[in-house]
Amino acid sequence: MKFRLPWIVSMGEGAFESLPEALHDVGCSSALVVTDSTVKKLFGWRIEGLLGGNSIRVGFVEVATNHQPTLDKLHVEIPWGDFGCVLGMGGGRPVDVGKYLAYKSSKPFVSVPTSISHDGFASPIVALKDDGGNPLSLFTAPPRAVIVDLEVVSKAPRRLLASGVGDIVAKVTSVADARLAIRERGEDIPESSLRLAESAASMVLENIEEVSRWSTRGLRVLAEAGLMAGMAMSVAGSSRPCSGAEHLFSHAVDKLYPERGGLHGEQVGVGSIVSAYLHGIDWRRLRDALKRVGAPTSVREIGLSVEEAARALLEAPRLRQRYTILHKLNLSEREAREAITATVGSE
Ligand SMILES: NC(=O)C1=CN([C@@H]2O[C@H](COP(=O)(O)OP(=O)(O)OC[C@H]3O[C@@H](n4cnc5c(N)ncnc54)[C@H](OP(=O)(O)O)[C@@H]3O)[C@@H](O)[C@H]2O)C=CC1
Numbered sequence: 001m002k003f004r005l006p007w008i009v010s011m012g013e014g015a016f017e018s019l020p021e022a023l024h025d026v027g028c029s030s031a032l033v034v035t036d037s038t039v040k041k042l043f044g045w046r047i048e049g050l051l052g053g054n055s056i057r058v059g060f061v062e063v064a065t066n067h068q069p070t071l072d073k074l075h076v077e078i079p080w081g082d083f084g085c086v087l088g089m090g091g092g093r094p095v096d097v098g099k100y101l102a103y104k105s106s107k108p109f110v111s112v113p114t115s116i117s118h119d120g121f122a123s124p125i126v127a128l129k130d131d132g133g134n135p136l137s138l139f140t141a142p143p144r145a146v147i148v149d150l151e152v153v154s155k156a157p158r159r160l161l162a163s164g165v166g167d168i169v170a171k172v173t174s175v176a177d178a179r180l181a182i183r184e185r186g187e188d189i190p191e192s193s194l195r196l197a198e199s200a201a202s203m204v205l206e207n208i209e210e211v212s213r214w215s216t217r218g219l220r221v222l223a224e225a226g227l228m229a230g231m232a233m234s235v236a237g238s239s240r241p242c243s244g245a246e247h248l249f250s251h252a253v254d255k256l257y258p259e260r261g262g263l264h265g266e267q268v269g270v271g272s273i274v275s276a277y278l279h280g281i282d283w284r285r286l287r288d289a290l291k292r293v294g295a296p297t298s299v300r301e302i303g304l305s306v307e308e309a310a311r312a313l314l315e316a317p318r319l320r321q322r323y324t325i326l327h328k329l330n331l332s333e334r335e336a337r338e339a340i341t342a343t344v345g346s347e
């Protein structure tokens with residue numbers, strides 16, 4: 001086993017203020033900030049002031065896609081000689097894009113999530129799409145520094161934070177898939193990576209009341225869980241502990257219905273309820289937790305009919321060879337429809 005973890009994690013109210021010191025520690029005196037439109041309007045000026053005031057030059061690039069060929073073109077256009085590091089600021093997509101560009105240009109990456117809507121802000125994984133809308137899960141390097149300002153995160157729309165709960169509680173089923181693969185396929189997955197992912201989900205499930213109040217403590221639990229999930233991916237050397245059938249369902253929704261669907265964590269949360277049912281795990285516990293935080297618990301809430309969701313469930317195992325409950329069961333159309341109807345078909 002050989003893995004890398006972030007050097008610096010700064011988490012708390014006002015953690016933005018530690019950015020100049022973090023950049024100094026990673027040896028960066030000019031940063032390219034990768035972000036997208038709303039986030040740039042909300043926080044761009046603050047980052048510019050904070051870094052500029054500490055003699056750190058800042059450039060911005062707004063990126064609204066995670067399409068790999070587009071990012072490869074963008075990579076060629078960036079004057080890399082001007083920048084000593086890349087900072088990814090925003091939701092999961094700009095963080096992924098920043099991580100990807102940093103990796104390709106061999107620059108240190110600093111992750112600055114502005115919402116805990118996903119668990120990629122401390123992971124070494126970059127989730128992109130190819131020309132056909134298929135998911136690409138690339139193993140790069142973990143961020144050198146992770147800066148989570150809980151005051152900033154607390155102002156993110158509730159929908160984004162609820163989506164983050166979906167991505168985290170889904171570790172119940174991603175770990176169940178990993179354990180299935182160990183048992184039935186002899187897959188080699190570090191136990192510690194599974195414990196980290198399991199603990200991330202348990203922390204959120206056991207504190208769901210506090211999390212649902214979006215108190216500082218609740219947000220901290222969610223952010224720490226995201227950090228642990230990111231570490232789990234580093235230890236495993238892939239997204240294996242954190243991405244199973246529920247993620248394949250979400251990837252299939254992205255592919256089949258690119259103009260519809262919900263946020264990543266919303267789709268994953270719904271997929272996790274179905275996957276738990278198929279595993280014979282207490283799926284109602286996941287559903288109730290998601291309901292408690294106001295996350296979708298039905299396919300209708302992510303813009304799909306039962307038929308469409310069943311189609312996504314059938315497409316899901318074709319998207320990746322990674323063994324999951326969907327690969328084991330090889331559902332028929334009728335079984336897929338029944339699983340959706342029994343769990344996430346109404347409301
Ligand atoms: N690499 C990894 O390990 C992982 C990667 N992911 C990836 O992350 C992505 C999902 O992340 P997600 O965050 O849902 O998607 P996005 O990054 O698309 O963010 C969703 C929305 O959040 C908005 N936003 C972010 N922060 C704030 C804020 N503080 N206030 C107001 N609006 C805000 C963005 O606004 P705007 O765009 O307008 O600026 C955007 O519209 C997927 O691509 C998924 O594959 C998910 C998990 C793990």
Ligand SMILES: O=C(CO)COP(=O)(O)O
Nearest residue numbers: 119127137239242243247
């Ligand atoms: O979203 C992820 C973990 O939460 C990353 O998983 P993928 O490898 O399926 O993109």
Ligand SMILES: [Zn+2]
Nearest residue numbers: 119167247268
């Ligand atoms: Zn995810």
